Amino acid sequence: MVNYSERLDRTFAALVDPTRRAILARLEREDGASVSALAQPFAIKLPAVMKHLDVLGDAGLITRSKIGRTVTVRLRPEPIREAMGWLRRYERFWSQSLDRLAAYVERKEAEARKKRR
Amino acid sequence: MTSLTLVRRIKARPSIVFDALTTVEGIANWWGPDAGPVLAAETDPRVGGRFRVRFRMLDGSEHESSGEYIDVVKPERLTMTWRWTGGVEDPGESLLEFRLRAVADGTELTLTHSGLHDDETRRSHEHGWTGALDKLERHFLVIERSPL
Numbered sequence: 001m002v003n004y005s006e007r008l009d010r011t012f013a014a015l016v017d018p019t020r021r022a023i024l025a026r027l028e029r030e031d032g033a034s035v036s037a038l039a040q041p042f043a044i045k046l047p048a049v050m051k052h053l054d055v056l057g058d059a060g061l062i063t064r065s066k067i068g069r070t071v072t073v074r075l076r077p078e079p080i081r082e083a084m085g086w087l088r089r090y091e092r093f094w095s096q097s098l099d100r101l102a103a104y105v106e107r108k109e110a111e112a113r114k115k116r117r
Numbered sequence: 118m119t120s121l122t123l124v125r126r127i128k129a130r131p132s133i134v135f136d137a138l139t140t141v142e143g144i145a146n147w148w149g150p151d152a153g154p155v156l157a158a159e160t161d162p163r164v165g166g167r168f169r170v171r172f173r174m175l176d177g178s179e180h181e182s183s184g185e186y187i188d189v190v191k192p193e194r195l196t197m198t199w200r201w202t203g204g205v206e207d208p209g210e211s212l213l214e215f216r217l218r219a220v221a222d223g224t225e226l227t228l229t230h231s232g233l234h235d236d237e238t239r240r241s242h243e244h245g246w247t248g249a250l251d252k253l254e255r256h257f258l259v260i261e262r263s264p265l
Binding site: 012087090091092093094095096097098100101102103104105106108109112 | 123125146
């Protein structure tokens with residue numbers, strides 16, 4: 001069982017590459033595409049695309065299903081949702097801390113103005 | 118690597134905001150996501166100085182982070198390294214930056230927490246990654262919203 005942190009590592013490592021992000025972006029628009037259709041816009045050879053798909057598959061970002069001779073690739077959004085959730089934890093931490101910071105310094109500002117009068 | 122940026126307009130002058138970010142008394146009054154207490158705070162806001170803050174949340178969990186100040190320009194800019202310490206969770210070192218800009222009714226504060234997810238792959242791709250970050254975050258959001 002791969003733990004949470006390792007899953008995040010894999011997700012971010014997979015998303016680091018622009019070709020892989022382009023593949024994911026396309027799969028997000030189209031519900032399923034064949035490997036050759038996915039390879040078509042890129043100036044790289046099919047084996048290189050296959051390698052990218054392996055990375056995406058290992059990270060759980062895509063699924064591949066074979067019908068006859070055609071492999072259909074589909075997006076699996078759960079790892080990205082998990083990565084988003086992780087990022088949101090930081091967002092919550094800072095957003096709520098900054099709310100409290102603002103309340104505190106606005107009080108200090110009001111006190112400083114009162115003293116000056 | 119990924120990063121988080123938050124911008125706030127605050128009705129207080131930059132020097133007051135800066136003090137709240139860098140003094141023990143200030144930090145004790147706001148640090149942490151809920152009304153739980155700051156248990157310990159240490160600051161030494163000069164380049165090479167260190168900070169450490171420990172807080173307890175209302176659910177009883179305690180968290181601590183520490184780091185080193187790497188850029189301190191009062192009352193405009195504060196940059197420090199950041200690491201969760203004293204707990205099981207350590208996703209590595211990240212970078213925290215506060216920028217304070219004087220505006221008519223107070224301060225515009227920009228917080229950037231970057232390098233949030235560090236790993237070998239990221240380091241080898243850092244160049245291409247940094248510029249693509251905004252696009253990636255938008256992409257995340259789009260995927261999040263799509264009815265899959």
